[in-house]
Amino acid sequence: MTTRTLFETFRYIEKTLDKQDNNSSAYIDSILEHLRNILNTRRGSVLIADNYGMPDLTNFPGENLAEAVQELEKMMRITIERYEPRLRNIKISYNPDTSDALTLKFGLSAELIVDNGGRQHPIFFETVITSDGMVKVER
Secondary structure: OOOOOHHHHHHHHHHHHHHHHHOOHHHHHHHHHHHHHHHHOEOOOOOOOOOOOEOOHHHOOOOOHHHHHHHHHHHHHHHHHHHOOOEEEEEEEEOOOOOOOOOEEEEEEEEEEOOOOOOEEEEEEEEEEOOOOOEEEEO
C-alpha cells in the first residue's frame, strides 16, 4: 500500500481535476457561471472586495446611448479582467438588437486559458443586459 503526504494528495487531485476540466465543457460552464455572478453582483455589496461586480445598471444614465455603451463595454471588460483569470485578451463589443429595444447585447470574445502552460483557445459569449438590469451570459 502506498501512502501520500497531505500535500502530495492535494497535488495529485489538482492534476487529475485539471486534466478532466480542460477536456470537458465543465471548465467553460464554470467560467460562464462565474461571469454571471460577477456581472450580476452589484458593486459594493461584497465585503472583501469593494470593486467586485458592476454598478447598478438600472440607474445608468441613458441620455446618450453611444457614451453609455462605451462605458458599459469598458466596465465589463475591466471587471472581467480583474476577477476571471481564466480569460485573457477580453474584448467587449456592442451588438445592437433591432428586435428588442429594451435590451443591450454585447459580444464577449476572449482567449481561454486551458492549462498551466498558458495554452489559449478563442471563445465567444453573448452578453445581454435586460431592462431590469440583469445580465445574461450565454455561449
